[in-house]
Amino acid sequence: xxxxxxxxxxxxxxxxxxxxxxxxxxxxxxxxxxxxxxxxxxxxxxxxxxxxxxxxxxxxxxxxxxxxxxxxxxxxxxxxxxxxxxxxxxxxxxxxxxxxxxxxxxxxxxxxxxxxxxxxxxxxxxxxxxxxxxxxxxxxxxxxxxxxxxxxxxxxxxxxxxxxxxxxxxxxxxxxxxxxxxxxxxxxxxxxxxxxxxxxxxxxxxxxxxxxxxxxxxxxxxxxxxxxxxxxxxxxxxxxxxxxxxxxxxxxxxxxxxxxxxxxxxxxxxxxxxxxxxxxxxxxxxxxxxxxxxxxxxxxxxxxxxxxxxxxxxxxxxxxxxxxxxx
Numbered sequence: 598x599x600x601x602x603x604x605x606x607x608x609x610x611x612x613x614x615x616x617x618x619x620x621x622x623x624x625x626x627x628x629x630x631x632x633x634x635x636x637x638x639x640x641x642x643x644x645x646x647x648x649x650x651x652x653x654x655x656x657x658x659x660x661x662x663x664x665x666x667x668x669x670x671x672x673x674x675x676x677x678x679x680x681x682x683x684x685x686x687x688x689x690x691x692x693x694x695x696x697x698x699x700x701x702x703x704x705x706x707x708x709x710x711x712x713x714x715x716x717x718x719x720x721x722x723x724x725x726x727x728x729x730x731x732x733x734x735x736x737x738x739x740x741x742x743x744x745x746x747x748x749x750x751x752x753x754x755x756x757x758x759x760x761x762x763x764x765x766x767x768x769x770x771x772x773x774x775x776x777x778x779x780x781x782x783x784x785x786x787x788x789x790x791x792x793x794x795x796x797x798x799x800x801x802x803x804x805x806x807x808x809x810x811x812x813x814x815x816x817x818x819x820x821x822x823x824x825x826x827x828x829x830x831x832x833x834x835x836x837x838x839x840x841x842x843x844x845x846x847x848x849x850x851x852x853x854x855x856x857x858x859x860x861x862x863x864x865x866x867x868x869x870x871x872x873x874x875x876x877x878x879x880x881x882x883x884x885x886x887x888x889x890x891x892x893x894x895x896x897x898x899x900x901x902x903x904x905x906x907x908x909x910x911x912x913x914x915x916x917x918x919x920x921x922x923x924x
Contacts, residue, residue, distance in 0.1 A: 652695030664758040667898035674746030686880040704747035740922035767812030780854035811886035813906040816849040835868040842871040858911035
């Protein structure tokens, strides 16, 4: 027995429906073609924009980012500084389009950020507002390229946030109060005089002491900052003058603590600015922290000096001189 497929019966009514539907089908096909062409053209435009190609390539793996906290008359902001991880520590530089994409990925409301204090992570917080959610959070007159800033609850004493939690630091043996005092007792007698500050003058300086368990040795790193409150006239040159600012970093050696970094300045307009110790954070996942310093001057809230411990001394790894408006 042979089966045959029943043939379609086309009635005048069905023919009319088909004819009426034909223009709509053609319109949909044309729209689809137009959409495809627009997508292709957009892709071609991206392929022809090497700056955006570089930005998108940088953002694609969602690298971990270090953020600096700035504080001024407009209030505190969380501003991106650099990427970090085993591939290295690099300042972030992008186009306006790249920064806007970055803002969506890292800073929009609800994004998680980890505050750091004393080299250790605190409980993560959520961003409450990114830079370009609605109207811009900040504007700078005459600025064509601005670093994004975000709002979040910033714990006291926090200078840095990260986009994720850093690996743990290498363990060190903590210092007793007596050991700390013994270590810094060498500054007035040996280190300060060599830097141009006599032992008799040092008591007039305000002193700040920071103990940083950086993991760069078996014992903590000690950072001591001395500031003479005297304001030196801007006409005084640094050569031969007594420094009004001294930074000393001490690390444990074979025979006790020794200086591994010193910095002095007169602190007026004819000399380099005074430093401000910020914190220590591991930026390359080796379990050892880098030291971070800022400046004690207005108008440079993002200026950052980063020191790395190499060959038993702290050496400059990176210096960020740019501010939020950098074009």
